[in-house]
Amino acid sequence: MATSRTARPTTLALATAVAALTATALPFQALAAPNGSRAALPAVTARSETPALHDDEAGGDADADDPAIWRNAADPDRSLVIATAKQGGLRVYDLNAREVQSVPAPAAPGPDHAPGRFNNVDLVHGLRLSSGRADLAVTSDRGGDRLRFHRIDANRAGGPLTDVTDPSAPPVFSSSQEEIDEQRTAYGLATWTDKSTGRSYALVSRRERTSVAQLEIIPGADGKVGYRKIRTIDLPADFRLPNGTSWSPCGEPGELPQVEGMVVDPANGMLYAGQEDVGIWRMRADLTGTPKLVDKVREYGVPGTYDEETEECVAGADPGFGGTRLTADVEGLTLLTEADGDGHLLASSQGDDTFAAYDRELSDGNEYEGGFRVTAASAALDGSEECDGAAALAAPLGRKYPNGLLVVQDGHDAPGDAERPSTNFKFVDLGEVKEAIED
Incomplete structure (x- = not known):
């Protein structure tokens, strides 16, 4: 059991300092794909896809959102x-994209209160619990404003996940x-x-706010897992543009x-965070120091007015201060890590159905190195549109994926149910x- 160290949670007032950075040049030169066009990017296709998940009030929400990949070291196959399936809870799939377990949200x-609503998921490996070391799936429960922990045991009867929150x-x-x-x-x-230190943490953002919190994950009694807040930062909500005006x-x-x-x-212990309508920080x-904006969405700096009747934003003239590779929202971020330590940061450019790849080297400021699209493999196996979440694992995963696996959410699975929006996950x-990326 971990010692119960106490620390006063602190909030770092960074908005003013960070906003000042955005008035200067980004730490690398813009390198757009030819003509800056979506069509110019190379295409990849999925090998398989999960069953469709639907968002249907009558049948219960089950909207696909964010994946994580767990490698079975004893048997990679x-x-x-x-x-995550939002209010549908957690879904577990094998490498053939077949569902092997469904775990409901709390x-x-x-x-008169909201039920659990799972949003994002990530993994912790080899955490020392009172019941022994274990790999955990860690999930943000948006409905209950908590983290949820599930122990992973591939040999467990009834499914690999057990709630140990x-x-x-x-x-x-x-x-x-x-x-x-x-x-x-x-x-x-x-x-x-x-x-x-060997300590494990979760970095958690707050819905409709700019806050990011650092939580230490703490094993407790009887194999349960909890957490304590270490500190919180607030990213900017408004920005000083090069022409001297303020934009939000x-x-x-x-x-x-x-x-x-x-x-x-x-x-290197660096966190990359996608502020959906702004860019990648x-x-x-550990949330100390000053965040840096390493790329911006194309819409950065574009004025907008919210129309209450249509519940949409009406955009004004583009002043030209945005980036060239990401179209809002910037969504799922994941790492493609090579055995030699090299690799890429991948980001979902949700607004134009593409993915951008950046160098992980800090010395060159996370230089853009290319992009790609996930397109249809056949009439029955479509690509990925409006991708919310993505996960990559650059390790051999048995006979099915000896080169590793990329899993991406598809916000418009097709062919779909005409009566209900359809979402799922593509395996690439x-x-x-x-x-x-290297093309």
């Missing part, structure tokens, strides 16, 4: 993909059930183990530009992705 704490785990951001019900709660998620992304009244897609590079995973050979 039996590796798993663990994915029930509402009362008739400490029942006393506190809300991440909220101070009361009433505040939880407002649903400005735990949203994006990335995990990280500090090599120097357009959104519904009261909403701030939120962060969702996040990933930590274990080689790089910062220390990582070797094909590498070739596309």
Whole structure:
């Protein structure tokens, strides 16, 4: 059991300092694909896809969102993909994209309160529990403003996941059930183990806010797992543009530009966080120091006015301060890590159905190195559109994926159910992705 060290949670007031950085040039030169066009990017195709998940109030929400890939070291052919289905809970798939387990989200704490709603998922490997070392699936429960932990055991009868969440785990951001019900709660998620201390952490963003919190993951009694907050930072909500004006992304009244897609590079302890309507930030995973904006969405700096009647933003003239590779929203971030330590940061450019790849080297400022699209393999196996989440694992996964695997969410699975939106996950050979980036 971990020692119960106490630390006062702190909030770092970074907005002013970070906003000043955005008035200067980005740390690398813009390198657009030929003509900056979506069509110019190479295409890859999926080898398989999961069954469609639907968003249907009558049948219960089961909207696909974010995946994680667990490698079975003892038998790589039996590796798993663990994915969130929002109110549908967690779904577990084998490498043939067949469902092997469905775990429901927690029930509402009362008739007037929100039920659990799983948003993002990541993994922690080899955490020392009172019952022995274990790999865990860590999930942000947006409905309950908590983290949920599931132990992974490929040989367990009934399915590989077992809930080991400490029942006393506190809300991440909220101070009361009433505040939880407002649903400005735990949203994006990335995990990280500090090599120097062996301690594991979760970085969690807040829905409709710019906050990111660092939580230490703490094993408790009886094999349960909890957490404590270490510190929180707030990314900017408005930005000083090169022409001297101030800009904030357009959104519904009261909403701030939120962060969702996040990933930590274990080689250097850097967190990459996608602020959906702004761009990709790089910062220390312990949330100290000053974040840097390493790329911006094309819409950065474009003025917008929210129309209450249509519930949409009406864009003004583009002043030309945005990036050239990402179209809002910037979503699922993941790492393609090579055996020699090289590799890429991959980001979903949700607005134009593409993916961007950046160098992981800090010395060259995460230089853009290419991009790709996931397109239809056949009439029955389509590509990925409006991708919310992605996960890559550059390790041999048995006979099916000896080059590694990329899993991407598809926001418009086709052919779909005409009565209900259809979403699912596509499985892509990582070797094909590498070739596309290097093309």
